[in-house]
Amino acid sequence: MKTKDLAYIALFAAIMAVLGLLPPVPVPGIPVPITAQTLGVMLAGSVLGARRGGLALLVFLAVVAVGLPVLSGGRGGLAVFVGPSAGFLYSWPIAAFVIGLLTELFWRRYNLAWALVANLIGGVLVIYAIGIPFLSLFGDVPLSTAFTGSMAFVPGDLVKAVAASLVAVAVHKAYPVIELPARRATAG
Amino acid sequence: MLSLYVPGASPVHRAPAGLKLAVLAVLGVGLFATGRLDLVATALLLVLATGLLWARLPFRALTAQVRPVWIWLAALFGFHLLVTGPLVGAVAVLRLLTLVVAAAVVTATTRVTALVAVIEWLTSPLRVFGVRPARIGLVIAMTLRFIPLVADRAARIREAQAARGADRVRLAMVVPLLVQVLRMATTVGEALDARGAGDVPGRRPRRRAAAENLGTT
Known part of the structure; x- marks a missing residue:
């Protein structure tokens, strides 16, 4: 991994933090306000690719863990890692990795449709697939209850997936950061 | 600089960051291994005493970190009240509350740089x-x-x-x-x-x- 890659990783960890400082955005027609941070997860995977995207989220979680209040709503510290909703946090690096993997797979024909596929699978499915069982386990509630409770956030996540995809496609054209696998393999 | 660290010179502040994290980990495992209300409640009191009396943290420093979890805990207790009964609910809620407060104490008494050093140390086997x-x-x-x-x-x-x-x-x-x-x-x-x-x-x-x-x- 080159120093430049470390800088990209740090950059997206910082972007996650700045998104956390933004106030939640209320969206007409949806009862739950959108916090921007899953947007950051999707962008990290879509712009940086699997390895760097996943690492960016790990670094972000490390920064949260060492006590910076950079999760949405000014949360931070070790406390958030043991709460019932902590599974959603743990899912982020994996989600970014999966989004990155799919993005790299689609890279040659990358457009809005493929970006959406990647962000919906990685940024919505993966996050809930990890977050919901964790909620059920840590909170001692049945899986079905945890599932219905979490569904309130899905509309917001769909909006975010569309937004992230639009941005990712534009950045893909303007400043592509992902290099194709053949070249990445030779990079240290 | 934005940080949840609260400066101080108490023994808790001066304890090595790695030790505090280890205690936190042991506490986490221990709490989930027991289902007894009295043990969990004692743990919560001990953690509160550590934070407020021993580390002399202001009460606000702890509540600030616990506040985001309140809604979850309340919802959790409400659910247990309806489905499994108040005792199981109290244990589940107190267990999480204890962990959250304990984590808040570690965060409030440990400098960011010390925790980064622990991360470097923890990742050194990955060499x-x-x-x-x-x-x-x-x-x-x-x-x-x-x-x-x-x-x-x-x-x-x-x-x-x-x-x-x-x-x-x-x-x-x-x-x-x-x-x-x-x-x-x-x-x-x-x-x-x-x-x-x-x-x-x-x-x-x-x-x-x-x-x-x-x-x-």
């Missing part, structure tokens, strides 16, 4: 896989430096667009922002390389220096 812990320290240092930079660029672009009459945050502003900061990160990476940060053979010393120069402020 086997070619991971260099000092570079993890470098990445975290860069992240802390980039946060105000990114926030500043975002504010500037927002102002520029407001001056042209756009009053809401729009996607059109996110793309130029991302391109700007990506370009900046590329420059920072090149600048670090020019100063020897990317040198592989020399084991550590230079990279340490780079991490310190970037400054965690």
Whole structure:
């Protein structure tokens, strides 16, 4: 991994933090306000690719863990890692990795449709697939209850997936950061 | 600097960061191993005593970190009241509350730099896989430096667009922002390389220096 890659990783960890400082955005027609941070997860995977995207989220979680209040709503510290909703946090690096993997797979024909596929699978499915069982386990509630409770956030996540995809496609054209696998393999 | 650390000189503040994290981990395992209300309640009292009396933290420092979890805990208790009964519910809620408060105590009594050092230490076994812990320290240092930079660029672009009459945050502003900061990160990476940060053979010393120069402020 080159120093430049470390800088990209740090950059997206910082972007996650700045998104956390933004106030939640209320969206007409949806009862739950959108916090921007899953947007950051999707962008990290879509712009940086699997390895760097996943690492960016790990670094972000490390920064949260060492006590910076950079999760949405000014949360931070070790406390958030043991709460019932902590599974959603743990899912982020994996989600970014999966989004990155799919993005790299689609890279040659990358457009809005493929970006959406990647962000919906990685940024919505993966996050809930990890977050919901964790909620059920840590909170001692049945899986079905945890599932219905979490569904309130899905509309917001769909909006975010569309937004992230639009941005990712534009950045893909303007400043592509992902290099194709053949070249990445030779990079240290 | 934004941080949840509360300065102090108590024994809890001065205890090694690694020890505090280890105690937290043991507490977590222990709490989930027991289902007895009296044990869990005792643990909560001990943790509160540690934070408020021993570490002499202001009560607000703890509630600030616990507040975001309240809604979850209340919902959890409500659910148990309806389905499994008040006892199981009380244990489940107190168990999580204890852990959250304990984690808050560790965060409030430990400097960011000390915790970063623990991360470097914890990741040192990964050397086997070619991971260099000092570079993890470098990445975290860069992240802390980039946060105000990114926030500043975002504010500037927002102002520029407001001056042209756009009053809401729009996607059109996110793309130029991302391109700007990506370009900046590329420059920072090149600048670090020019100063020897990317040198592989020399084991550590230079990279340490780079991490310190970037400054965690």
